[in-house]
Amino acid sequence: xxxxxxxxxxxxxxxxxxxxxxxxxxxxxxxxxxxxxxxxxxxxxxxxxxxxxxxxxxxxxxxxxxxxxxxxxxxxxxxxxxxxxxxxxxxxxxxxxxxxxxxxxxxxxxxxxxxxxxxxxxxxxxxxxxxxxxxxxxxxxxxxxxxxxxxxxxxxxxxxxxxxxxxxxxxxxxxxxxxxxxxxxxxxxxxxxxxxxxxxxxxxxxxxxxxxxxxxxxxxxxxxxxxxxxxxxxxxxxxxxxxxxxxxxxxxxxxxxxxxxxxxxxxxxxxxxxxxxxxxxxxxxxxxxxxxxxxxxxxxxxxxxxxxxxxxxxxxxxxxxxxxxxxxxxxxxxxxxxxxxxxxxxxxxxxxxxxxxxxxxxxxxxxxxxxxxxxxxxxxxxxxxxxxxxxxxxxxxxxxxxxxxxxxxxxxxxxxxxxxxxxxxxxxxxxxxxxxxxxx
Amino acid sequence: xxxxxxxxxxxxxxxxxxxxxxxxxxxxxxxxxxxxxxxxxxxxxxxxxxxxxxxxxxxxxxxxxxxxxxxxxxxxxxxxxxxxxxxxxxxxxxxxxxxxxxxxxxxxxxxxxxxxxxxxxxxxxxxxxxxxxxxxxxxxxxxxxxxxxxxxxxxxxxxxxxxxxxxxxxxxxxxxxxxxxxxxxxxxxxxxxxxxxxxxxxxxxxxxx
Numbered sequence: 001x002x003x004x005x006x007x008x009x010x011x012x013x014x015x016x017x018x019x020x021x022x023x024x025x026x027x028x029x030x031x032x033x034x035x036x037x038x039x040x041x042x043x044x045x046x047x048x049x050x051x052x053x054x055x056x057x058x059x060x061x062x063x064x065x066x067x068x069x070x071x072x073x074x075x076x077x078x079x080x081x082x083x084x085x086x087x088x089x090x091x092x093x094x095x096x097x098x099x100x101x102x103x104x105x106x107x108x109x110x111x112x113x114x115x116x117x118x119x120x121x122x123x124x125x126x127x128x129x130x131x132x133x134x135x136x137x138x139x140x141x142x143x144x145x146x147x148x149x150x151x152x153x154x155x156x157x158x159x160x161x162x163x164x165x166x167x168x169x170x171x172x173x174x175x176x177x178x179x180x181x182x183x184x185x186x187x188x189x190x191x192x193x194x195x196x197x198x199x200x201x202x203x204x205x206x207x208x209x210x211x212x213x214x215x216x217x218x219x220x221x222x223x224x225x226x227x228x229x230x231x232x233x234x235x236x237x238x239x240x241x242x243x244x245x246x247x248x249x250x251x252x253x254x255x256x257x258x259x260x261x262x263x264x265x266x267x268x269x270x271x272x273x274x275x276x277x278x279x280x281x282x283x284x285x286x287x288x289x290x291x292x293x294x295x296x297x298x299x300x301x302x303x304x305x306x307x308x309x310x311x312x313x314x315x316x317x318x319x320x321x322x323x324x325x326x327x328x329x330x331x332x333x334x335x336x337x338x339x340x341x342x343x344x345x346x347x348x349x350x351x352x353x354x355x356x357x358x359x360x361x362x363x364x365x366x367x368x369x370x371x372x373x374x375x376x377x378x379x380x381x382x383x384x385x386x387x388x389x390x391x392x393x394x395x396x397x398x399x400x401x402x403x404x405x406x407x408x409x410x411x412x413x414x415x416x417x418x419x420x421x422x423x424x425x426x427x428x429x430x431x432x433x434x435x436x437x438x439x440x
Numbered sequence: 441x442x443x444x445x446x447x448x449x450x451x452x453x454x455x456x457x458x459x460x461x462x463x464x465x466x467x468x469x470x471x472x473x474x475x476x477x478x479x480x481x482x483x484x485x486x487x488x489x490x491x492x493x494x495x496x497x498x499x500x501x502x503x504x505x506x507x508x509x510x511x512x513x514x515x516x517x518x519x520x521x522x523x524x525x526x527x528x529x530x531x532x533x534x535x536x537x538x539x540x541x542x543x544x545x546x547x548x549x550x551x552x553x554x555x556x557x558x559x560x561x562x563x564x565x566x567x568x569x570x571x572x573x574x575x576x577x578x579x580x581x582x583x584x585x586x587x588x589x590x591x592x593x594x595x596x597x598x599x600x601x602x603x604x605x606x607x608x609x610x611x612x613x614x615x616x617x618x619x620x621x622x623x624x625x626x627x628x629x630x631x632x633x634x635x636x637x638x639x640x641x642x643x644x645x646x647x648x649x
Contacts, residue, residue: 024632025554025587026500026624030513034549383629393588394550 022383031389035396038425038438041066041082047417050406051110054138057406057415058085058115059423060108065117067142070411082440085142087119088132088150109174113138116153116179116209118170122160129168130155131181133210154214164189166199173240175247178273179209182237183216201225201234205274220274227266227278228253238265243292245318247273248300250287262286267302269321281324282310291339293350293373300324301371303336303352313376331381334366340405342386342414345435348374351386353402355419365401367392368416387426390436397424397437415440479533480568480606486529486649491616493642495520495544501635515636517554520546522640528562538562540579544640548587556622557584558596573604573612583622597621604646612646 037043041059049060052070059066065085087105103121110116115137121128131153134145156168166185173180180203187199204219206212212219224235238250247270254264262284268276285304293299295317302310310326312319338353349372354365370382385392392398401419408415414426416437423440497515505511524542531537543557564577576599583596600618607613622636 022626022628023590024624024626024629024634025585025590025592026515026634026636027632028587028590029516029548029554030500030634032516032549391550394548394552398588 028389028393032394033391033436035391035394036438039068039082039440041423041440043422043439044420045422046420047423048403049108050404050415050417050423051108051115052406052408053110053113053115053142054140056142057408058108058137058142059417060105060117062104065105065108069143070408083143086145086147086149087117088130088147088152106169107172109172109179110137111174111179111209112177114210116172116174118172120167120169125160127158127160127167128155129158129170131170131172131209135210151210153209153212154216156214160188167196171237173237175240175242175273176244177207178205178242178247179207180205180222180237180240181209181212181216181219184234184236198234198236201236203237222274222276224249224251224268224276225253227251227268228264233264238287239290241290241292242273243295245295246271246292246298247276248290248292249276250290250302252286254286271318277321279321279324281312281321282326283328285310288335288355289337289339289352291350291352293339293341297376299373299376301339301350301352302326305335307331307334307336307354309336309352309371311379329379329381331369332366336369338368338402338404340407340414342370342407344407344409344412345414346370346386348372349382349386351405353404353416355401355403365399365419367398367400368402368405387435387437390434392437395424395437396421400424480573481530481533481536481566481648483531484529486527487612487646488649489526489528489644489646490524491526491542491642491644492523493521493616493640495522495546496639496641497546498637498639501637503633503635504630506631515638516549517546518548520544520554522642524558524642526562528564533568534566536562536564536566536575536577538564544638552588555586556620557586558582558598558620559584560596560598571606573606573614574602575604576601579618583620585622585624592624594622594624596623602644604644610648612648614644614646616640616642616644618642 045061047059047061051058055070056067057070065087066082067085068082069080071080106118106120108117113136115134118131133151133153134149158165158167166187169184169186171182183202184198185200186196188196203222203224204216205222206219233253235251235253238252240249249268252265254261265287267279267282267287269279270276282302288303288305291301293301298314298317298319300312309329311329312324312326314323316323335355336352337355340351342349342351349370351368351370353368356365368385370385372380372382397416400421403417403419406415416424424437425440426435426437428435496519497517500513500515502511522542522544524540526538526540528536528538540562541559546554548554558581560579560581562577562579564575566573566575579598581596583594585592585594598618598620600616602614602616604612604614618640620638624634626632
């Protein structure tokens, strides 16, 4: 009996010494706040993008676009409900068709105060793809829209054939005053084909999108396929961003989801929004997102599918591609997607969302990570993330795939929009001293 | 025999007769005046216990609170459930030593489950009166704490008291009241250190063999 007790104690001590964690569970419980349902948006909504247009928040939920007022009330409890934005009519004979679930907004950007969306609609026999503009979205009353409030920029109709056919998809990217349009065609092998492959891709840029023609003839074409010596697939644009000084782009020629050939992904740079050069100093990888944190010095962050960040720091605010030198900061093996500067909340810190891999069908990510950039010579991941103990850790947000963030600096509200886990808002509630997350 | 000699002889005889009962107590053939006590347990006796009942989260203690903060904070946990199995061996009629493994569950404000699995060695002293036994004991060992995707293994102490009714020579039934003193030490961040205090109230069945 004594021998058993002694052996048990030895086992317990060994276990004790090998399994000490860095995070206090009791502290997490002590600080946990109940996640409030602060609004009426579906908890499983898939929000791909979000903008602030004047006094309204607008979120792209795919088949529907949602909006609510930013609410000028200083009392957070009086938040307006989310409503569905009235979307433009198409050329269908039966306009109500475009409210069906086969309609989707593929992208949405706010440019010079105008809201641009690209939509694809299917009525059973034809596919209509278009780009539409809502003028002065930052000043009008979004809640008083009519379908006629929208202007048609481009609209292309493809008849669905019993044999193979192509349909068009437009993806929009905003970079300061420039609108980039990645025009893709998807090839369907037959009328019953539920999947499609990209058969062609072209990139255009314009600073006057309201005037472009249906065939994009008066937009500036940008050749992105020439960056690949051997092209087996069309080149699509994954991301375009700008700091105002530099324009950055991620392009992929590997349209399969596993990114098995990292040489088929490129990072490009431009200073004039149209002429791009390849950034050759960055290691080969399947790049996911790119973010220029600041320009003096120039701090560039590029994420890959392995959860690593490639970091370039350059004293020159407009470094040439040859000036860039990258170091790697590793992390968990997740996609890092969606950077947001939270310096107004935590000085010199950036948060970046995580996403599940595309090919396993999962919607589970790992929430977000926080990057401490206070010492540029030693950039590190924070041990505890922003709002960690105040219900981030205990909420579903900590296991969500995050598509991106929106920070309303005027109202000090941070939004995190997710893949199928809804929309989250972080605020400092009335009569409280710490910020906390709630579900919209 | 003279009268004086008769008187002395009678007195001596009387004294001798009075001293007889003093010697009668040591005789093996004499009956005892009262029944001897029989020990309930002895070295080598063993028992198994199964316990189940209510888990009551009390409070967390912070021994180094920040300025203005209280040292005592709510656990934010719901009432929960607990259960355990114990094996004990008697070293004497009153002293026993044993091992216990158990578990508990409760829920956080966002209904996330919280678990603890204690594995402890127990040392106890048991009082007996009539058909009842009253052990008081202390368990020490490790506590495996799990919450969401976090797991910590920490030291644990569980002082407790029980009351059993000895139904027969094999079975006893009763209840336990145990205080869990569960420190959580985070070596990399002392500000996160806490001592969890919990109470479990359980009913128990004990089998002796």
